[in-house]
Amino acid sequence: IDMTVPDGEIVVSRQPRRELATALDNAFNAARRRLQDYARRHRGSVKAHEARPLGRVVEIYPLADYGFLESADGRRIYFDRNSVLDDGFGRLDVGSEVHFAEEPGEKGPQATTVTRAARHAVAPPE
Numbered sequence: 404i405d406m407t408v409p410d411g412e413i414v415v416s417r418q419p420r421r422e423l424a425t426a427l428d429n430a431f432n433a434a435r436r437r438l439q440d441y442a443r444r445h446r447g448s449v450k451a452h453e454a455r456p457l458g459r460v461v462e463i464y465p466l467a468d469y470g471f472l473e474s475a476d477g478r479r480i481y482f483d484r485n486s487v488l489d490d491g492f493g494r495l496d497v498g499s500e501v502h503f504a505e506e507p508g509e510k511g512p513q514a515t516t517v518t519r520a521a522r523h524a525v526a527p528p529e
């Protein structure tokens with residue numbers, strides 16, 4: 404899916420699936436989330452310097468393309484492959500720290516724009 408927006412472009416590509424309907428649903432869900440994120444930034448609803456919450460992956464089901472993370476306040480939040488930016492779903496493991504945005508989902512909170520948190524190097528003691 405390739406969408407042209409003012410000052411940019413939103414491109415969503417997904418790997419083919421056995422079921423065409425599943426592939427289309429996944430691609431359009433990802434496109435919807437990216438377009439919503441773009442609209443929030445464009446309206447100024449999202450401040451660029453705002454830090455996204457930090458969470459930790461507590462369950463992941465790679466064959467089913469979803470998982471759960473735990474927020475800093477202990478809540479369990481659903482995410483799926485399409486929520487993880489830069490095709491990073493395959494690089495997540497239980498225990499991975501991630502930054503995310505949260506929105507209401509059909510069955511509770513859902514994480515969007517999930518990215519793996521950068522690890523900070525710790526200097527050895529002198």
